[in-house]
Amino acid sequence: MNKNEKFNHDLKMALDIARHAPSSHNCQPWCVNVTDSVPNIDSIKTTQNSRFVTVSFDESRMLTSLPSLTGEMYTSCGIFTELLTQALVFKGYQCEEHWIDNEGIILILHLLPTETVSNHAFEQLQATTLMRFTNRGPYEQTKVDTREYESLIENLNTKAIHSQLINNPTLISSIANLIEDYAGLDFSNKKVWQETYSFIRFNDNETAEDGFYMRNLFGPVSWAFKQAFKFISHPKNHMLSKIVGLPNYMAKGLAELVDSTPQLIVFTAKNKSNSSYWHLGKDLSKVWQKAQIQGLSFHPLSVLLQNETPRKKLKNILGNKEETLFIARLGTAQSPATRAPRRQVASILN
Ligand SMILES: Cc1cc2nc3c(=O)[nH]c(=O)nc-3n(C[C@H](O)[C@H](O)[C@H](O)COP(=O)(O)O)c2cc1C
Numbered sequence: 001m002n003k004n005e006k007f008n009h010d011l012k013m014a015l016d017i018a019r020h021a022p023s024s025h026n027c028q029p030w031c032v033n034v035t036d037s038v039p040n041i042d043s044i045k046t047t048q049n050s051r052f053v054t055v056s057f058d059e060s061r062m063l064t065s066l067p068s069l070t071g072e073m074y075t076s077c078g079i080f081t082e083l084l085t086q087a088l089v090f091k092g093y094q095c096e097e098h099w100i101d102n103e104g105i106i107l108i109l110h111l112l113p114t115e116t117v118s119n120h121a122f123e124q125l126q127a128t129t130l131m132r133f134t135n136r137g138p139y140e141q142t143k144v145d146t147r148e149y150e151s152l153i154e155n156l157n158t159k160a161i162h163s164q165l166i167n168n169p170t171l172i173s174s175i176a177n178l179i180e181d182y183a184g185l186d187f188s189n190k191k192v193w194q195e196t197y198s199f200i201r202f203n204d205n206e207t208a209e210d211g212f213y214m215r216n217l218f219g220p221v222s223w224a225f226k227q228a229f230k231f232i233s234h235p236k237n238h239m240l241s242k243i244v245g246l247p248n249y250m251a252k253g254l255a256e257l258v259d260s261t262p263q264l265i266v267f268t269a270k271n272k273s274n275s276s277y278w279h280l281g282k283d284l285s286k287v288w289q290k291a292q293i294q295g296l297s298f299h300p301l302s303v304l305l306q307n308e309t310p311r312k313k314l315k316n317i318l319g320n321k322e323e324t325l326f327i328a329r330l331g332t333a334q335s336p337a338t339r340a341p342r343r344q345v346a347s348i349l350n
Contacts, residue, residue: 002029002332003113003335004140006050007111007113007272008187010088010091010092010117010343011034011053011088011349012349013087013091013122014084014087014088014091015032015084015198015244015345015348015349016141016345017083017084017086017122017125017126017129018080018081018083018084018274019080019134019342019343019344019345020083020089020129020130020135020145020289020342021076021078021079021080021083021129021285022060022132022208023070023075023076023077023080023223024063024072024073024075024076024302025063025195025196025199025210025211025212026199026210026211026212026340026341027062027063027073027076027199027210027211028058028061028080028210028343028347028348029057029058029061029062029063029076029207029224030055030056030057030061030072030076030077030080030341031051031056031057031058031348031349031350032053032054032055032057032348032349032350033054033057033085033285033349033350034049034051034053034349035108037054038052038110039100039108041098041108043096043098043129044096044098044110045110045187046110046168047112049112049113050095050110050111050112051110051111051112052108052109052111052206052316053108053109053111054100054105054106054109055077055080055081055084055105055106055107055109056104056106056109057073057077057104059104059191060068060285061193061210062069063301065189065192065194065195066189066192066307067197068305068306068307068311069306070274071272071274071277072274072277072302074106074274074278074280074281075277075280075281075284075325076279076281076304077213077255077278077279077329078277078278078279078280078282078284078285079281079282079284079285079288080281081106081107081109082282082286083125083129083285084109084279084350085097085109086125087122087125088111090118090121090122090125091117091122092113092114092115092116093111093112093113093114094111094112094113094114095109095110095111096109096110096111097110098110098122098127098274098328101274101275106278107248107329118196120296124346127331128292128293129289130288130290131293132289132292132294133297133336133337133338133339133340134287134297134298134299134300134337134340135297135298135299135332135336135337136216136217136218136219136257136337137219137262137335137337138257138297138333138334138335139260139261139297139330139331139333139334140262140331140332140333140334141260141262141264141331142262142331142332143167143263144165144167144262144263144296144330144331145185148294148296149165151290152287152290152291152294152296153287153296154290155283155286155287155290156283156286156287157279157282157283159326160269160270160275160276160279160280161267161268161269161276161279161283162267162268162269162322163265163266163267163268164265164266164267164268164285164318164320165263165265165330166193166264166265166266166301166318167262167263167264168271169209171317171318172258172259172261172263172264173315175254175258175264175301175304175314175327176255176259177260177306177316178313178314178317179254179255179258179301179303180203180251180252180255180309181251181305181306181310182251182303182309182310183250183251183254183303183308184247184248184250184251185247185303185305185306185307185310186247186303186306187233187241187246187247187250187251188242188247190235190238191237192306193235194235195208195212197233197234198211199211199212200212200213200214200215200217201214201341202214202226202230208341209339209341209343209344209347210343211341212339212340212341213338213340214226214229214336215338215342216337216339216340218322219335223342229243231318232244232246232270233246236276237290237348242338244334246317252299254301254303257299257305257329258301258329261329261330262324262331263329263330263331264328264329264330265298265327265330266286266320266324266326266327267280267283267284267324267326267327268319268320268322268323268324268325269322270322270323271323271325272277272325276325277325278326280326284326291330295308295332296330296331296332297329297330297331297332297333298329298330299328299329299338300326300327300328301327301328301329302326302327303323304324304327305324305326306328307321307348311324314327322324
């Protein structure tokens with residue numbers, strides 16, 4: 001294998017890990033290009049062995065039904081990039097990230113081959129990435145203790161992102177009430193629901209590359225439930241779903257789940273800039289993987305942050321000065337989750 005072939009091979013191996021990154025609606029809004037044309041940035045010190053890779057948005061895959069979803073796109077791509085760079089480091093590359101955030105290009109990775117290859121660490125990363133799932137089912141009542149929590153967040157880049165463990169039952173109940181009042185917004189806003197609905201794969205046997213199967217969202221459900229949900233929740237039947245009270249039913253179900261969760265985890269930053277959401281993704285990638293290793297699951301509750309009113313109310317409940325960028329249920333899941341579909345490497349690498 002010559003140098004170029006080796007680089008392409010290593011990049012594909014690294015992408016094969018990164019492609020399992022979690023993303024909002026599992027939309028996987030990223031794409032990667034190998035490039036020679038590097039912008040004239042002082043901090044980039046090109047050498048003969050330099051290789052450059054851009055991480056960009058795949059605009060056709062981005063969620064756009066609400067302005068607040070842009071932040072989730074940066075977070076998703078931040079998680080993806082963190083996995084990509086970790087994998088490349090273990091494959092023997094020094095990785096420098098150069099933030100671009102212009103014309104869809106989020107950043108440039110400057111890669112330099114080193115002598116330090118760690119196949120064992122690469123395989124471990126591969127295994128933990130494949131082990132990680134979003135678990136939307138009920139969690140055990142076991143509380144995460146201080147030691148476990150500190151170990152979970154030990155790799156946080158504390159300069160940009162801060163985390164908070166919410167285990168006070170009164171606070172959790174207030175947040176559950178907020179869910180009950182506002183989670184219906186996901187279903188009752190036609191544009192938002194149309195976008196979400198387009199990501200639901202109703203046929204379990206359909207090969208998909210993004211979105212979620214019904215089993216990913218609800219666990220094992222009967223054929224009759226699937227058909228009824230598919231029909232009533234169809235955006236064409238928007239009025240019907242309101243008449244039968246689907247938005248309230250879904251919101252109530254999620255609120256009950258939150259209320260019975262022993263703890264929530266919250267991530268905050270000074271502001272809601274693209275860069276903050278991006279840094280959140282980088283940190284979240286490490287925390288979420290660590291959680292999985294510790295036998296803990298995450299279930300994000302982004303609906304609280306997508307609309308201004310619940311976002312402000314949540315900020316008041318938490319008594320935070322900083323902006324909340326992410327909130328999730330955290331705990332030991334009672335049942336395992338199932339794998340959601342993923343894009344292939346060839347679809348990500350241009
Ligand atoms: C920024 C972000 C926001 C998310 N928000 C939600 C959410 O509000 N509700 C939810 O059930 N899952 C949420 N998820 C989880 C994704 O739906 C999940 O990662 C994706 O479907 C892939 O499934 P997996 O995590 O099991 O691999 C979110 C994930 C990310 C990265």
